[in-house]
Amino acid sequence: MPSVTVRYFAQLREQRGLDDEVVAFEPGTTVHALYTRLFAHTSVEHLPVSYARNATTVPADEQVEDGDEVVFLPPVGGG
Amino acid sequence: MIAVVADSIDVQAVRAAVTDPGHGAVLIFEGVGRDNFDGKGVTALFYEAYAQMAVPVMQQIAAEAQERFGARVAMVHRTGEVAIGEASVVIAVGTPHRAECYEASRYAIDELKKRVPVWKKEIYADGSQWKANATTE
Secondary structure (H helix, E strand, O other), X not given: OOEEEEEOOHXXXXXXXOOEEEEEOOOOOEHHHHHHHHHOOXXXXXXXXXXEEOOEEXXXXXXXXXXXXXXXXXXXXXX | OEEEEOXXXXXXXXXXXXXXXXXXXXXXXXEEEOOEEOOEEOOEEEEEEOXXXXXXXXXXXXXXXXXXXXXXXXXXXXXXXXXXXXXXXXXXXXXXXXXXHHHHHHHHHHHHHHHOOEEEEEEEOOEEEEEOOOOOO
């Protein structure tokens, strides 16, 4: 099955207890579906994340592809 | 100079990066660790960044400031623990005249706070919390 590397930051890193992991997916999976699968029934389930695929912001319905790096971006707090 | 660094920011180096003999104004903005939020004592801040994306977004903001205001912009954000009073971000802006220098400086920090993938955790005497920027700030 194809897979992506998911990297975690901030509260998602803490929730998942990981900096990153390789996640297998069914073809046609969107970044939003991946988030839902990974964080269903957790305290961050409804966090208003945005999505990055290979370090570029993408819409929630963007499909992932084998070998991608996927990052879920919690609301930012820089500055 | 656009960078994410893990140690204290060299303000003079950021300032030096915008040096231009055609400029008549330079502003340096420092975002520094504040010891309170909503009346609650903050003992330190902790920043985390998705650097592979943060740097290109900061470069984009600098390019926009160049296009809009003719400004030369350098910005450096720090990650890891930042003590109260220390800089978490430094932005230097140089322009030919002062009016656009203020505008460009304000533009750069406002856009950074909206768009750059950096996260802040406030550390209190009795716990900690991830804090997002206000969307209207």
